[in-house]
Amino acid sequence: MRAACERFLFAPASPVGLGITRALLYGGLLGLFARTDFAAYAGVSEVFRCTMWFRPPVAPEAWLVAAHRVWLVALGLACVGIFSRLAMALSFVLGTYLFWIDGSFGRVHHNELPVILALGVFAASRAGDAFSLDALRRRARPEPSGEYRWPLRAVQIVLTLAFFAAGIAKLRHGGLDWITTDNLRVQLLERSYALVPVTGRNLLLARVPLLCHTLAATTVACELLYGLSLVSARARLILVPASLVMIQGFAVFFGPRFTTFMLLSVVWVPWDRLLALRSRARPTSG
Amino acid sequence: MTRSRRLLANLLVLGVVAGSAAAIGTGHELWPFSPYPMFSRTHRGPTVERLWVYGVLPDGREVPLSDRRAFHPLRLAQLEAALTNLGPAGRREGLEDMLSRYEVRRGAGRHGGPRFTGLRLYRMAFELEDDAGNRDRPLVRELLAEVAGETR
Numbered sequence: 001m002r003a004a005c006e007r008f009l010f011a012p013a014s015p016v017g018l019g020i021t022r023a024l025l026y027g028g029l030l031g032l033f034a035r036t037d038f039a040a041y042a043g044v045s046e047v048f049r050c051t052m053w054f055r056p057p058v059a060p061e062a063w064l065v066a067a068h069r070v071w072l073v074a075l076g077l078a079c080v081g082i083f084s085r086l087a088m089a090l091s092f093v094l095g096t097y098l099f100w101i102d103g104s105f106g107r108v109h110h111n112e113l114p115v116i117l118a119l120g121v122f123a124a125s126r127a128g129d130a131f132s133l134d135a136l137r138r139r140a141r142p143e144p145s146g147e148y149r150w151p152l153r154a155v156q157i158v159l160t161l162a163f164f165a166a167g168i169a170k171l172r173h174g175g176l177d178w179i180t181t182d183n184l185r186v187q188l189l190e191r192s193y194a195l196v197p198v199t200g201r202n203l204l205l206a207r208v209p210l211l212c213h214t215l216a217a218t219t220v221a222c223e224l225l226y227g228l229s230l231v232s233a234r235a236r237l238i239l240v241p242a243s244l245v246m247i248q249g250f251a252v253f254f255g256p257r258f259t260t261f262m263l264l265s266v267v268w269v270p271w272d273r274l275l276a277l278r279s280r281a282r283p284t285s286g
Numbered sequence: 287m288t289r290s291r292r293l294l295a296n297l298l299v300l301g302v303v304a305g306s307a308a309a310i311g312t313g314h315e316l317w318p319f320s321p322y323p324m325f326s327r328t329h330r331g332p333t334v335e336r337l338w339v340y341g342v343l344p345d346g347r348e349v350p351l352s353d354r355r356a357f358h359p360l361r362l363a364q365l366e367a368a369l370t371n372l373g374p375a376g377r378r379e380g381l382e383d384m385l386s387r388y389e390v391r392r393g394a395g396r397h398g399g400p401r402f403t404g405l406r407l408y409r410m411a412f413e414l415e416d417d418a419g420n421r422d423r424p425l426v427r428e429l430l431a432e433v434a435g436e437t438r
Contacts, residue, residue: 009295010287040359043390045383047376048360048368052317100317106364108315116318117302124298146287150295157299161306166322168310174328186329192418193410195338196352196362203417254325256363 008230009153010146017271018148019081019131022122026079026091028263029115034072038098039064041105048105056100064101067094078122081132092116092123115260117158118267125151153230155267160227162261163243167223184216185209191254198255205253215249222246229268240268331414333425337369338410339384341402342434348406355397356388369407377431381405385435404434 042061049055059067071094077087096119099112126147128134142148170178177183188206191198205211222242228235244262251257305319313321340348341356351357357365369377385405391397411426 009299010292037359043387044359045379047372047379047383048364050367050371052315054317096318103317105368106360107367108317108320109361109364110320110322110324113318113320121298121302124294146295147291150299154295154299154302158302158306161303161310162320162322165306165310165320166324166326169313169321169323169326172313173323173326177328178326181328181330183328183330186331186334186414187325189331189414189416189418190329190334190336193334193336193412193414193421194362195336195350195366196354197418197421207416250325256324 009150011149012144012146013149013152014144014272015126015130015135015142015148016275018125018127018151019129019135020271021152021266021269022084022088022127023079023081023131024266025118025122025263026075026088028266029091029095029260030072030075030079032259032263033075036068036102038068038101041101044105050104050107052104052108055104056097058101064098067098071095071098078128081128081134084128084132084134088119088123088125088127092119095119111256111258111260114155114158114162114264118155118264121151121154121158127151152267155264156230159261159264159267160230163223163226167220167226170220170223179213179216179220182209182212185212188212188253198253202253218242219246236268240265333411333413335409335411335426337366337430338408339365339369339381340406340408341388341400342404342406343400344403349400351405353397353399355391356399357384358387358391358396374431377407378433381407381431381433385433389435402435404432407431 039061041058042064044058058064071091074087074090074094077083078091096116099109099116103109103112126142129140129142129148174183185206188202191202192200205215222239223246225235226239226243229239244265247258247261305316309316309319309321313323315321339351339357341351342348354362360368369380372380385402388397388399388402388405392399392401407430409426409428409430410424412420412424
């Protein structure tokens with residue numbers, strides 16, 4: 001068992017896969033949060049803050065603006081891989097604070113939670129050793145190592161636990177009724193009675209009860225079984241794309257966009273193998 | 287890979303697993319760990335209750351605050367959760383804060399909404415219809431809180 005865990009986390013991997021993932025992850029976060037107005041929380045009344053085990057103090061507006069800008073710069077540097085370790089550490093510290101502020105008003109913002117954990121994992125990793133300007137500068141070619149496997153595994157575990165928790169929550173609060181009753185159809189209809197209603201697509205889907213039941217069952221199954229992707233390549237080929245479709249479905253029919261879950265799914269792409277396939281397919285010159 | 291690095295990696299992974307297990311087991315938000323309860327409540331209909339915020343125009347008419355920019359930076363889910371959990375005094379304080387920020391942002395050209403002289407929070411109950419055609423005809427419309435700003 002212990003040996004299997006060891007292999008799972010620390011089997012030698014090339015640094016390139018982790019480097020590509022780093023570039024995509026930080027570049028994606030830069031794109032997703034470049035225009036987020038964290039500074040506006042400085043002017044919001046404390047009455048809107050929710051109960052948390054610790055609520056971080058909200059810094060003055062100018063400080064929040066500065067923290068956001070420095071965070072974006074750190075994300076950019078981590079993306080291209082220059083001063084990678086410092087950039088990833090700074091991305092984690094500032095990102096945690098900004099997301100914590102955002103999540104302490106009204107209710108926790110679930111889209112941001114796995115990002116914080118992923119940024120923490122990458123801050124402790126050697127993800128800048130390849131596919132980075134740092135690597136070009138050093139001209140070093142690190143050997144495959146467990147150093148380049150565990151960060152990807154850790155983020156895969158973060159995603160697995162998040163999906164599993166969502167599946168368990170549905171069974172805990174609704175039981176099988178979540179699937180077998182009109183629950184999903186009613187939830188879709190309810191979206192049209194919100195102060196800011198979602199588009200009419202939810203009403204189209206709600207007109208087909210059988211489809212609603214099927215989607216409810218598929219959602220719970222996908223969330224509970226997502227963890228199989230950790231141990232089975234075949235399961236990964238089905239469950240990871242299915243989860244992406246599910247997240248997109250939530251956005252289209254319910255409104256909330258769990259974009260960071262989609263972005264973090266890059267940790268499942270076997271970049272090493274894809275690059276190896278590409279170089280094998282390329283005709284040799286001369 | 288050195289032993290200390292391996293220990294660090296193991297501790298991080300264990301921390302993620304332990305934190306998530308605690309959140310899942312207790313069903314409580316333990317930021318940054320969560321039981322991810324989104325959409326988990328079962329809804330049976332045939333009615334639905336929502337909180338709606340209305341802006342009061344200078345001529346006394348009411349319009350729903352259905353533009354997200356009106357309560358920026360809060361998202362609708364944050365706003366609804368906070369207003370649901372607050373008592374009467376808290377709701378009034380929240381509405382006062384929203385109105386002042388709305389007017390400041392309107393004055394700064396951050397949104398093109400009309401001037402409001404007050405805000406009102408209603409509990410709305412609707413009978414669910416397949417086309418939501420009764421959105422403007424609630425079964426219940428109960429005033430929960432009200433604030434007035436400048437009347438000029």
